[in-house]
Amino acid sequence: MALLSVALLKLVRRPAxxxxxAILAGLIALVFISLGATxxxxxxxxxxxxxxxxxxFPTAYTIVAGxxxxxxxxxxxxxGAAVIGADWAWGTIRAIVARGESRxxxxxxxxxxxxxxVGLGVTFAFVIGIGSAILAAEMAGIGSSGATDADTLASLxxxxxxxxxxxxxxxxVGFAIAMLFKSxxxxxxxxxxxxxAEQFLQLVPALRxxxxxxxxSVSSAVVATTDAFDPDxxxxxxxxxDADTAVVWSxxxxxxxxxxxxxxxxxxxxTQ
Amino acid sequence: MTQPxxxxxxxxxxxxxxxxxxxxxxxxxxxxxxxxxxxLDLAVPRGVVYGFLGxxxxxxxxxxxxxxxxxxxxAGRIEILGQPYTWRQRTRLHQVGSLVESPTFYDYLSGRDNxxxxxxxxxxxxxxxVDEVLALVGLAERGRDKAGRYSLGMKQxxxxxxxxxxxxxxxxxxxxxxxxxxxxxxxxxxTLRHLTRQGKTVFVSSHILPEVQQLxxxxxxxNGGRLIREGRLADLLSEGGHVSARVAxxxxxxxxxALAGFGAPIQARPADQPxxxxxxxxxxxxxxxxxxRALAAAGVYASDISSGSDLESVFLSLTATAPTTTGAPxxxxxxxx
Numbered sequence: 001m002a003l004l005s006v007a008l009l010k011l012v013r014r015p016a017x018x019x020x021x022a023i024l025a026g027l028i029a030l031v032f033i034s035l036g037a038t039x040x041x042x043x044x045x046x047x048x049x050x051x052x053x054x055x056x057f058p059t060a061y062t063i064v065a066g067x068x069x070x071x072x073x074x075x076x077x078x079x080g081a082a083v084i085g086a087d088w089a090w091g092t093i094r095a096i097v098a099r100g101e102s103r104x105x106x107x108x109x110x111x112x113x114x115x116x117x118v119g120l121g122v123t124f125a126f127v128i129g130i131g132s133a134i135l136a137a138e139m140a141g142i143g144s145s146g147a148t149d150a151d152t153l154a155s156l157x158x159x160x161x162x163x164x165x166x167x168x169x170x171x172x173v174g175f176a177i178a179m180l181f182k183s184x185x186x187x188x189x190x191x192x193x194x195x196x197a198e199q200f201l202q203l204v205p206a207l208r209x210x211x212x213x214x215x216x217s218v219s220s221a222v223v224a225t226t227d228a229f230d231p232d233x234x235x236x237x238x239x240x241x242d243a244d245t246a247v248v249w250s251x252x253x254x255x256x257x258x259x260x261x262x263x264x265x266x267x268x269x270x271t272q
Numbered sequence: 273m274t275q276p277x278x279x280x281x282x283x284x285x286x287x288x289x290x291x292x293x294x295x296x297x298x299x300x301x302x303x304x305x306x307x308x309x310x311x312l313d314l315a316v317p318r319g320v321v322y323g324f325l326g327x328x329x330x331x332x333x334x335x336x337x338x339x340x341x342x343x344x345x346x347a348g349r350i351e352i353l354g355q356p357y358t359w360r361q362r363t364r365l366h367q368v369g370s371l372v373e374s375p376t377f378y379d380y381l382s383g384r385d386n387x388x389x390x391x392x393x394x395x396x397x398x399x400x401x402v403d404e405v406l407a408l409v410g411l412a413e414r415g416r417d418k419a420g421r422y423s424l425g426m427k428q429x430x431x432x433x434x435x436x437x438x439x440x441x442x443x444x445x446x447x448x449x450x451x452x453x454x455x456x457x458x459x460x461x462x463t464l465r466h467l468t469r470q471g472k473t474v475f476v477s478s479h480i481l482p483e484v485q486q487l488x489x490x491x492x493x494x495n496g497g498r499l500i501r502e503g504r505l506a507d508l509l510s511e512g513g514h515v516s517a518r519v520a521x522x523x524x525x526x527x528x529x530a531l532a533g534f535g536a537p538i539q540a541r542p543a544d545q546p547x548x549x550x551x552x553x554x555x556x557x558x559x560x561x562x563x564x565r566a567l568a569a570a571g572v573y574a575s576d577i578s579s580g581s582d583l584e585s586v587f588l589s590l591t592a593t594a595p596t597t598t599g600a601p602x603x604x605x606x607x608x609x
Contacts, residue, residue, distance in 0.1 A: 002392040010389060013381055091376035095434060098340035098372055099394030100365030106393065270342035271303075 003105070007113035016082060020075050021121045025128040027071050028064070032129065036136025055137040057146030061156065064129035065163045065223040068122055072163075073170035073219050076118055077191040080171030083114055084261070085184025091272050103265040111175055111258060115168045122164045159223060162247060166219035169250045170195075172257035173215050179261040182268060212241050215253045221246035291354050293318040293442050293473035294339070299348030301334050301497075308334040310497035311348070316475055316490070319468055323488030323505070324477040325583075327591050331497040332477045336372045336446050339475075340365060353441055366395035369440035371448060375431025379420030383411055383430050386419050387437065395438040405433040410459065424451035432460065443467065443474045449483050461487055485509075485583040495591045505583070512586030513556040515563045518576040521549045530570035531563065537589055548575070554589045557581050 011017050039051045054063050087093040096106055134144040178187020198216045201207050211217050221241040294316040301309040309331045316322045326332045337343045341359040350357045357364045377386045391397040406415045409429040428451045449457050464474045478484050492502040519527045531538050537554040557579035567574050
């Protein structure tokens with residue numbers, strides 16, 4: 001517990017944590033306010049309808065979760081890599097290991113702290129996103145009466161938990177890459193490159209059926225339960241895993257990423 | 273690796289009554305094709321300050337990394353506080369405090385919080401210990417300041433505080449005087465002396481020879497990844513020494529020829545005054561008169577003769593890294609094996 005407590009202390013006191021929170025919440029608020037402001041002024045009826053679907057509660061809850069996983073996953077890759085990469089870049093891991101601390105325990109506890117902070121950030125962004133979506137729905141004249149739907153409200157903790165899992169899994173991938181490279185910069189760079197490569201490869205139709213099993217597609221799919229678009233589990237024109245399958249894959253990726261990170265830490269020759 | 277190590281053949285230090293705090297035998301470590309340690313045999317008695325000396329690239333930092341489990345040796349054995357140690361036996365390090373290379377901290381945390389972070393890892397440390405060690409290194413007043421605002425010397429003191437956190441039996445310090453002001457160096461020296469009086473052992477890796485000379489009881493000199501000398505400082509100093517003679521530059525060849533008969537390493541360097549040179553002969557200071565006589569016999573009259581015995585002379589004669597004869601900028605940095 002002492003190790004977890006100081007791992008959390010390090011993250012809470014770290015300015016990057018709050019900057020990431022602010023960026024995530026700001027982006028999501030910006031998206032929804034923009035949608036609310038532009039609704040009603042679209043030239044195409046189809047575009048107008050799409051915006052109205054995005055802001056229509058209770059579906060908007062899932063849309064908010066999707067944005068949190070999307071933007072949050074991107075930021076989480078960099079954050080996970082930055083946190084453990086900093087221990088290598090700054091040489092602080094040296095002092096920890098030299099005190100006789102278990103490398104594997106340190107790795108796992110550090111990630112657990114990251115996951116808890118990610119949970120806090122996801123909740124914060126989710127609340128900001130819902131507030132922004134309600135505001136946008138009112139601006140667009142759609143109204144937000146659906147936001148208080150009892151069944152939907154009861155399912156929100158589950159949706160939030162899946163959102164957390166998706167973002168934590170993305171953080172785990174960045175974390176593992178940084179641990180493998182023993183570098184903050186390489187971890188962030190490689191993690192983001194991996195993230196964007198996966199997004200761009202979606203443009204190749206032949207790869208889409210395979211890409212749904214890739215880490216960042218999986219992390220996005222954990223909340224892709226909306227039927228706002230195509231009912232046969234596709235999100236727009238892109239196929240996605242159904243949410244329950246995605247959760248299993250996401251947990252699998254998280255476990256594998258942590259195993260890789262632990263193995264890398266266990267074997268590492270610390271010369272930084 | 274359950275058998276205790278035999279006494280290293282190069283060890284010149286008799287073991288203390290309760291044995292050695294640290295021993296290595298045949299320790300080998302390479303970084304790729306580049307060897308860093310080539311069979312290092314070391315014996316550090318308990319309750320002393322051990323000065324571990326060597327030129328740049330001699331293997332000092334590599335040894336420190338091996339001793340605290342940061343890297344894995346290619347071959348050889350390590351014994352810490354009488355027990356065999358491999359890099360997987362991390363709990364053995366709970367009795368060891370260390371400052372390896374430069375101290376590293378989270379700049380955005382206070383000095384106190386940085387110590388709390390370290391105190392939560394490895395050996396369990398009572399919360400009160402953090403404030404104790406901060407006071408011990410004179411940082412009690414600045415403990416709540418962010419470590420990023422600390423000067424180099426303050427970071428060094430914080431590093432020493434971190435090494436002392438678990439009240440270790442063996443303290444491994446890499447260049448502990450680095451960045452400390454004169455007052456800080458004296459305080460550190462007193463602290464380390466105090467620890468040895470409590471029966472603890474302090475292993476100091478350094479190339480600041482005057483500092484080690486004031487601090488160490490026992491000295492080990494490493495070069496090219498091998499221990500080339502180990503012994504009590506007093507013994508080493510009694511064996512080492514130099515006699516220096518200042519002569520006219522024009523008389524340098526004759527002087528060198530006259531002194532060659534001593535059969536000791538001789539080096540020449542420019543003197544402060546133009547047209548003058550200083551010849552250093554690596555012989556005991558009691559032979560200064562002989563040097564004077566030899567020069568006079570060759571028709572050379574020295575304008576100054578000085579002699580002394582210090583660790584620097586011993587170190588330079590053993591590692592052959594003396595300054596060059598030209599005194600040109602940049603000279604003297606290379607090793608002369």
